[in-house]
Amino acid sequence: xxxxxxxxxxxxxxxxxxxxxxxxGFLIGAIFxxxxxxxxxxxxxxxxxxxxxxxxxxxVVVYSVPYxxxxxSVAFSFKTGVFNIGAEGQFVVGAMGAAxxxxxxxxxxxxxxxxxxxxAAIVMGALWGIIVAILKTKRGINxxxxxxxxxxxxxxxxxxxxxxxxxxxEGSAEATKSIxxxxxxxxxxxxxxxxxxxxxxNWGILVAILITALIWxxxxxxxxxxxxxxxxxxxxxxxxxxxxxxxxILTALGISGGMAxxxxxxxxxxxxxxxxVFSSQEGFGFAGIVVALIGCSNPFGVxxxxxxxxxxxxxxxxxxxxxxxTQLINVIVGTVVFFIAISVIFRNLKYLKRKTGKGKEAMKx
Numbered sequence: 001x002x003x004x005x006x007x008x009x010x011x012x013x014x015x016x017x018x019x020x021x022x023x024x025g026f027l028i029g030a031i032f033x034x035x036x037x038x039x040x041x042x043x044x045x046x047x048x049x050x051x052x053x054x055x056x057x058x059x060v061v062v063y064s065v066p067y068x069x070x071x072x073s074v075a076f077s078f079k080t081g082v083f084n085i086g087a088e089g090q091f092v093v094g095a096m097g098a099a100x101x102x103x104x105x106x107x108x109x110x111x112x113x114x115x116x117x118x119x120a121a122i123v124m125g126a127l128w129g130i131i132v133a134i135l136k137t138k139r140g141i142n143x144x145x146x147x148x149x150x151x152x153x154x155x156x157x158x159x160x161x162x163x164x165x166x167x168x169x170e171g172s173a174e175a176t177k178s179i180x181x182x183x184x185x186x187x188x189x190x191x192x193x194x195x196x197x198x199x200x201x202n203w204g205i206l207v208a209i210l211i212t213a214l215i216w217x218x219x220x221x222x223x224x225x226x227x228x229x230x231x232x233x234x235x236x237x238x239x240x241x242x243x244x245x246x247x248x249i250l251t252a253l254g255i256s257g258g259m260a261x262x263x264x265x266x267x268x269x270x271x272x273x274x275x276x277v278f279s280s281q282e283g284f285g286f287a288g289i290v291v292a293l294i295g296c297s298n299p300f301g302v303x304x305x306x307x308x309x310x311x312x313x314x315x316x317x318x319x320x321x322x323x324x325x326t327q328l329i330n331v332i333v334g335t336v337v338f339f340i341a342i343s344v345i346f347r348n349l350k351y352l353k354r355k356t357g358k359g360k361e362a363m364k365x
Contacts, residue, residue, distance in 0.1 A: 014296050021339035022294075029332040033324060043322045047315035056314070058197040062271055064310030065204040066091075069263035070288030071306050072215050073125075073256045075297040079219055080252035081232030086132060086147025087260040088285025089154030090125040092278075094261025095268045096158045097124035098183070099176050099275050103167055106180035113182045118265055125261015128154065129253035137246040143253075151281065159277050174277040185269045200271040207266060208303065211259065216299040218255075228252055260285060290333060293340050309333070 030040045050056045070087055077084035084090075097120035105113060128150060135141040161167055162176045169175045185202040186192075192201050219225040230238040231248040239245045267284065268275065291309050295302030316329030 018294060018296065018340060021336045024339050025332045025336035028335045029328055032328060032331060036324070038322065038324050043319055043324045043328075046318055046322050047312075050318040051311045051315045055196050055198055058201050059314045060307065060311045061205050062198055062200050062202065062310075063314045064306045065202075065208050065270060066263045066267040066284050067287050067291050067309045067313075068208040068303055068306030069211055069266060070260055070284050071291030071295060071302040071309075072211055072288075072299060073259035073263065074285075074288045074292040075295060075299065075302045076215055076219070076259065077252055077256040078292060078297040079232055080228040080248065080256075081235065082249060082252050082256070083144060084129070084147065084253065084256045084260070085144055085289065086128065086150050086257070086285070087263075087288045088281055088283065089147070089151035090128045090257040090260035091264040091267075091285045091288075092151075092154040092158050092282075093128050093264070094121035094125040095264030095272070095275055096161055097121045097261065098265035098268050099179060100161065100167060102179040102183035102269075103177050106182065108180075108182060110182045113180065114185065114269070117179075117183050117269060118262060121261040121265035122258040123261070125264070126254045126258035128261070129255075129257020130250060133250045133253040137249055151285070155278055155281055158275065162275055162277050169274065176275045178274045179269060183269055184273075185266070202270040204266045204270040207262075208306070211262070212299045212303045215259075219299065224251070260288065263288070290337055293337055 026044070030044070033040045033043050051060050070091060073087050073090070074084050098117040101117045101120040102113065105116070108116065132143050132146040132150060135146050136143045162174070167176050169177050185204055187197070187201050187203060191197075192199060195201075217225075219229065227238070227243050228248055228251065230241065230243055231245050231252075235245045238248070263284065287309065291302055291305045294308065295305035312329050312333060316326050319326050319328055
């Protein structure tokens with residue numbers, strides 16, 4: 001057996017692509033810090049220290065939950081050949097669905113109200129995805145364009161609902177009422193205080209773990225997952241094999257949208273408490289795209305990537321203590337995504353090398 005070269009190993013191993021992209025991202029960040037005359041060691045040391053303490057890590061977990069579930073939403077659609085750039089809008093309507101449910105039915109007991117809020121969020125997110133799927137399958141409208149428009153519709157719809165009497169905060173704040181205490185996912189205050197956790201510590205991470213396992217099972221162990229992956233790989237071959245492609249697209253965007261909506265509910269019920277009138281899109285759905293890319297669209301990879309992204313977001317907020325702008329984290333994340341996006345170059349290096357070698361052999365002949 002021919003021994004693989006270093007180039008072959010790099011071009012075939014996706015994990016190495018991701019690792020190299022992360023390293024390059026932090027190297028670019030270090031260059032920016034050096035140009036600003038700041039200590040790279042102190043800045044990155046502050047970032048690491050802020051997320052490795054018990055309280056800091058609890059913050060990371062809280063931050064990560066909506067990113068993990070939004071990332072799973074996008075990853076699921078990637079697996080089925082659909083680019084769900086509409087996760088942002090689905091996240092927004094899901095959060096609003098959960099908020100309205102809690103505000104209108106505040107006295108329901110926790111075991112009833114929390115699942116009901118989750119259900120409302122999932123239904124709203126799924127509906128937002130299915131509408132786009134119908135436009136694609138029935139009218140041939142490009143889903144990317146539709147989703148971008150639906151992101152903005154969700155944005156303005158949320159602002160409109162937040163101003164409706166009975167939903168709007170009765171004070172001066174431009175926001176909805178706070179959700180019912182029975183809809184809150186926060187851990188008991190006494191436990192949080194005694195354990196030294198973040199004030200917003202909640203059990204949403206358990207939901208994220210459950211969803212991660214369920215999505216993996218659906219994709220890898222069910223007939224539905226096989227059909228959806230087949231459509232994603234080659235919809236013409238899938239259709240020839242008897243798979244209903246349009247139904248698969250509807251299913252994929254419905255499930256993906258439902259998960260993005262659930263991510264919105266987890267954010268609201270875990271740490272948001274109420275929905276403010278937006279001045280701009282918050283970006284959780286778009287962050288889900290980043291998390292899905294870093295996690296290679298593998299459910300367990302997405303889970304780890306969500307924790308990594310949450311650590312960057314929380315740790316990055318502490319960089320200003322070293323005089324570094326918190327926006328540096330966005331530079332690092334953007335660089336990581338850029339190198340992941342162009343990693344196809346690495347995958348093609350070995351093929352380029354083979355073609356070059358064959359060309360030289362032909363010239364010698």
